[in-house]
Amino acid sequence: MSEPDFSLDFLDQEVTIDSSWSNKRSAVRYLRNDIRAAVKIKSMWFPRLFPVVLRDISSRGAAVFSEKKLSKNKRIFLYLLFNDGRRFDIAALVVHCDRERGRYGIKFDNIEKSLAEHLLHTQTDLLFS
Template sequence: MADNDFIGDTDFLEDFFFDELDQNIELDSLLINKRISVRYRRSDIKAVVKTHSLLFPRLIKVELLDISSKGAAIKCEKKLKVNSRVSFFLQFDDGKRFTIQAVVANAHSAPRYGLKFDSYQTELADHLLSSQTDLQFG
């Protein structure tokens, strides 16, 4: 080996002060779609939203577009307000039911709305995977 094949102390110091990989990266700017959970497109799940209005709580049948353990995309002909609290009811063909507390997180492309669940739904995630028959992932 030649003497110039060894990394000198000064080479290390130059790398120490500037490391291309050690930079703050704004992930939101890199991700067009911010949802990072596996989304399932299911047509076999019935879905209903209950609004939490003190004067006029309503049950509204919605079309489930896709769902994950963290949220869902729905189509709803009734107007929903962003940041409003809702209860989200799901019923599978096998009879399994879920009641999930959520917030309307997105209404930019109404009548399509995004729901963000209050907590991670582990049991729902397991049931979505185990009851999946035609593999359609989003």
């Protein structure tokens, strides 16, 4: 009986990733239902603040549900309030709109490292997307 071939030559192969297949998300997204969220639309004359439902969140962005309509490429602030009283005010841009379902993708202007740390430390259920 011959020894099985356990060579690792396949690790030397070049890997190409099809751009249509690759995941555009570059950070772990946490599914959270314990964070209160609101959006403020920037406007000189009539800034509007309204609640949204957080679908998932990371240090780079979030997905939210909103009854109020948002426009793609609209500058906003996302306000987050955790159960422990910690609050985050994040400048962001709406990058995805599904108005029929009220779903929106939000990209933060900066990587929010302190938010990422707080998300990790306050996570109670291990749900990721």
